[in-house]
Amino acid sequence: MDVITTIIVITLGLCLGSFLNVVIVRLPVMLMQQWRTEARAALELEDDIEAPISLARPGSCCPRCGHPIAWHDNLPLMGWIKRRGRCAECKGRISVQYPLVELTSAILALTCLKLFGLQWSALWIFAACLTLMALAVIDLRTQLLPDALTLPLLWAGLLYQLLFSPAHLADAVIAVVAGYGVLWAVGAIFHAITQREGMGRGDIKLLAALGAWLGWQLLPLVVLVAAVVGVISGLLVQWQRPHLKGQALPFGPSLVIAGGLALLAGDEMLLAYKAMLGA
Ligand SMILES: [Zn+2]
Known part of the structure; x- marks a missing residue:
């Protein structure tokens, strides 16, 4: 395994881990919104959801204060370490789940490459x-x-x-x-x-x-x-x-x-x- 492949695989793992965090946090919220909408429709009540959430929207923001996260604070692993796990605006704690998922994803990417080689x-x-x-x-x-x-x-x-x-x-x-x-x-x-x-x-x-x-x-x-x-x-x-x-x-x-x-x-x-x- 050469150095360039290793670096590409680690970077890919970190980025996919970062996307995985979005899925982990938003998918349950999206499902809850969907269930509420369906339940309200079945009860013939008006829809009360103002801003539907998706995996793409809104952009990354602090879970506490809602402050948008700048791209350089949002880099996988680095962003969290740079800000020492705190929001740049409100200084509230950002869960250790984010770097852990990114790191695990990178380790899994390397493990799969090592165990199964560079193949589909x-x-x-x-x-x-x-x-x-x-x-x-x-x-x-x-x-x-x-x-x-x-x-x-x-x-x-x-x-x-x-x-x-x-x-x-x-x-x-x-x-x-x-x-x-x-x-x-x-x-x-x-x-x-x-x-x-x-x-x-x-x-x-x-x-x-x-x-x-x-x-x-x-x-x-x-x-x-x-x-x-x-x-x-x-x-x-x-x-x-x-x-x-x-x-x-x-x-x-x-x-x-x-x-x-x-x-x-x-x-x-x-x-x-x-x-x-x-x-
Ligand atoms: Zn904040």
């Missing part, structure tokens, strides 16, 4: 990793896993198999149907018995999407690793924030961590699991 399939896997990261952060912020991300991720996974790994297409289709069907049935039974929602519908669609990328063979291991990550993070949150005890944690981020690991190092994960069973 690497770009597809990188795009899947970015979508997974967006889903995890949106779930942490809003407890939503938007269909606008999970469903395209699922279709893209099947298309990826068709284009780059047709021999695995059947495994992927089985994984989608099994991942969705089994969890849906478990959820329906849980709901019938307890009248409570166990696993969110978004989690089920996310698992089906992961199945499209990974095939059915890896799916049980992904659920197992996600459950372990979920339990550990639950304990950590209880330890750090005791007042949140009893509150349900979103499961999406755990699924994303397990699924992302499997996407980048599925074979190694299976080998490690078999070695653990053999030990």
Whole structure:
């Protein structure tokens, strides 16, 4: 990997991470606006939304005071470091989510290049990793896993198999149907018995999407690793924030961590699991 390719890939990763932050912050707001508009239309009330938000408009501004962010303060990673995580106008804190997402995106870009080389399939896997990261952060912020991300991720996974790994297409289709069907049935039974929602519908669609990328063979291991990550993070949150005890944690981020690991190092994960069973 030569220096110029590395610099281009890091820059691309940072810029896409910056765009991802826009998606993470705005997509849930856009969905809420859409749902409100639809609900008001159904109730035959007049629309009350003044300024519809989109990914492009309005331009970047401080989440606290609304002050527009100058282009040189908006450069991925650099802008946040330069302003030490504070708005140039009101000096209010700007979330550490912004640089973290940009940095993770750059690291993922480099990892995909290193693992899969300079080819189209690497770009597809990188795009899947970015979508997974967006889903995890949106779930942490809003407890939503938007269909606008999970469903395209699922279709893209099947298309990826068709284009780059047709021999695995059947495994992927089985994984989608099994991942969705089994969890849906478990959820329906849980709901019938307890009248409570166990696993969110978004989690089920996310698992089906992961199945499209990974095939059915890896799916049980992904659920197992996600459950372990979920339990550990639950304990950590209880330890750090005791007042949140009893509150349900979103499961999406755990699924994303397990699924992302499997996407980048599925074979190694299976080998490690078999070695653990053999030990
Ligand atoms: Zn401000």
